[in-house]
Amino acid sequence: MSFRTKLLLAFAASTLISLAMLAMGIRRQLTSRLVAQHERRVEALARVAVEDLSRESAAVAARLQTLARSLADDNRFRAAARGGQGERAYLLDWAGDAMRMTGLSMLQLQDDAGRILSSGHFRNEFDRLEPELPRLLAMASGQVTVASIRAPSGPFLALVREDSLTVGDRRFTLVGGVTVDRALLGRFARDGEVSLSLVTPDGSVLADSAARTDDRTVAAEQRLAYIGARSGDSTRLASAQLMVTHSNTELEALRRDINRWFTVSLVAAAAIALALAAWLSAGLSRPLSALTSATSSIQLEGPELELATGRDDEIGALARRFGMMARRLRANVVQLRDADRRATVGDMARQVNHDIKNGLIPIRNVVRHLAEVQERQPGELASVFGDRRATLESSIGYLDTLARNYARLTPRVERRLFDAAAVARDAAHSAGTDGAAVQTRIADGLPPVQGDPVVLRRILDNLLRNAIESLPPGGGSVSLDAQRAGAGVRLIVADTGRGMTDEELSRAFDDFHTTKAGGTGLGLSVVRRLTSDLQADLRVESAPGRGTTFTIDLPLPLPA
């Protein structure tokens, strides 16, 4: 897990846990207060609804009282009440007009026999005998009363009151009321948080302010008088209940809203916290990442890398320190490279010396031989010269090639097909002329190999000379084998000389390591490098007193 991720998680966790605890606490408090407030509000609404009903009943009574006073002063009514046919139409229409003016939904004017003289809600109800309604209303004695009232299109429920007046010796009764329906109860229910229902004792719903649902609970009840229940052929006074119920649906919806908003707030806060954490952790880790990237891409020999050292914090100090370190390293590298270049020039000088020496040795030997022949057998000089002429020419050619290679300063290994067996014969022949016989075993039909024949010659010259020099005086043998080995040609240079210990063997290819007096210590080092140039495989086996064997596997050229 990266430092940045750890930083992010730590920051987010600490923020989220704090936020969640805060949100849960607030939500709990808010919900409990909301429930308490809702309950108080429902109680208040229920109380107001019941009071509204009583107030409406009182308002009906007040309007009836006003109508009774007005009617008592009405001469046309007086004339009609006395039986005047001329005012009969006025009497029939009086209740309708009065009802419209007072805003009542029903109005009846009855005489002392209970005969309807004028009916507003139902004009043509006149002359009907209906004494029960005022009688039962009188029995209710001011109690809030609802009654089932007849109408052409069917009965309706009304909140009713009664009043009376006397004209002459006749008593008249006024019964009036307002419709109790969903609209009226809905008005009493105010904002609809509570519902009002008028229910008879047997559970029949006379009216309600809203469609009934099962999830409602009773908040208040008020007993009313109800005229409408039938008892045989007559109507009787019964009781009804005004039930104020409320539903928890709205409260639950409010709770859900709170939860939803808290969730939304929490998620939003978490998102903001995460974003903030990401921003801060990025602010910390980005310069570190940049520093890491810079260190991974730093090149001591390339152009100097710019580091963000403008910051004045710890990261800026680290970058500045790192820059200083890089500059010191670059200076050291320059010094090292200069020393290496100087060492390389020395190596080359030593190698040139060594190579020229290798080329001059056969010539020196031939010249000594010719000198001896001239001194001892002068007549044979020409013949011996003829015999050794090839050796001279070979050595001269070798030196010539060597000179051309060094003339190019950076000799390149040629990549061409050549006959390794021929090179091996020349090298063995050349080494054999130095006084030790080299047993040569060259297999027939060896395939050409790819590389530089001069490089192979230099390898074999070095190995054969080392082998010959390792032989004890007057004994031992050196052999050179060339044979097919798998996909290439194997050359084996073996001697029966003194061999090497394991320690000697482990250092045999190191530069300037030699066990010979006057040796340069570069022979095997050069062999290793040249073998690598040929992309050949070099192995060595040696044991003290048992000689040494070098095996070179030359690869065949890849098919085109």
Add this chain to the structure above:
Amino acid sequence: MGLLCALTAVAQGCTTSAPKGVSTLGPQPACLVGAAPATAPESIFVATIAPLDVTHAPHAQNSGARFAFAQAYETLINADCAGRAYPGLARSWTSDDSRTRVTLSLRDEARFSDGEPVRASDVVAAWRTTGEMTNDVGQIARRLADGATVVNDHTLVVSLPDTQSLVLAHPALVVYKRRGGAAWPDGSGPYRAADAVPAAPNTLVMIPVTPHMGPRLVIRSRREADARDEIDAGADLLQTADPVVLSYAAARPGIAPIPTPWDRTYLLALPGGSATMPLAAAGADSAAFRASLARDAVRGEARPAEPPFWWNDAGGCALRDADPSPTERRARIVYRRDDHVARELAERLVALGGGATAAGLAAQDFNEALRAGRDLGYVAQLPTRSIARCQDLAILRMAVPWLAPDLLIPLVETRGRVIVRSGRVAGTIDWDGTVRLTGGAGRP
């Protein structure tokens, strides 16, 4: 056209037999309204509370259109408010001994509104065109056209279905000529529509066929308006039965409410007979009961309906038997919602007991309910008199198949009034209550 609409148009029939010999008498003085002004006004404003539906010209669908068409189209003869015939498109007529064949002479100067003279063949052609209609109007016209004989351009012999020549005053028998592309057919009346399409909604302007020969008519329909506002706004002519409006008009100077004929009879139709309604059995068909209804239950002018009733007399008419009425009925008394007299009667019947309720229906719904006969009772109206009794009985039977005379209990008769502004309008009240303007561009 629904049954009751059709029959409402045939409001008052003849009380006299067809005259024998030449007849050229004018309308009864009692049927004249207003007096011809000394100087004809530029415009006469007519107000109506009925919708002004003129799409079926020349056949009216309501009283508003009936007034307009009465000024533009003519029947061969007219019938005044007393049920007496007076000349229309025919200046005179004679009948034979059987009094079922009438020879009519057209006015020499009668012309359609496009200037072409009206010939006897045009009369028959108009009836044939009307006869192509599949409704009740078409039925009357088809029968008359089949029995008509053109003697010459001005003489026509018509075979009547019975001895009542007043059938020729039936609005279904107006004479007109269709002209391609015209919204209104050409008529022979003194007025024509000023525009094919009314210039303003619910307003129709009619102009004299002869230019500058009389005022133009501006007929305005205000269904939702208070008719008293129309009087205040200067309406010269208004027909209404609303007692409040009539009371108001009576108190205004220069305005005279003139009664129209008793033209509506309200009935209680009981599909199950009087036995299904205890109230009816207890005397709802008594004269005293009808009198109490007319006196107390109905606001407006009403009187008890008294026999004889034309629908009880099917003598000489070829009618098919009534269908049996449905046996299952709802306990309600149904009336047309826009008919306040029917509502008052229905409510009174409900108030008197029986356990039924009253239900007001829209016109179309009411007609369908009446046809079905699945209610306890229906308060409906019929023309008080018929000028084509057999045709109207046939139409009645077709519209309400279960209706038989013994299932009808007549209740009250009503009438309205024509409110006329003095010195502005002169005209004749016809047998169906329609005012036919006279003077100026109107008829002499």
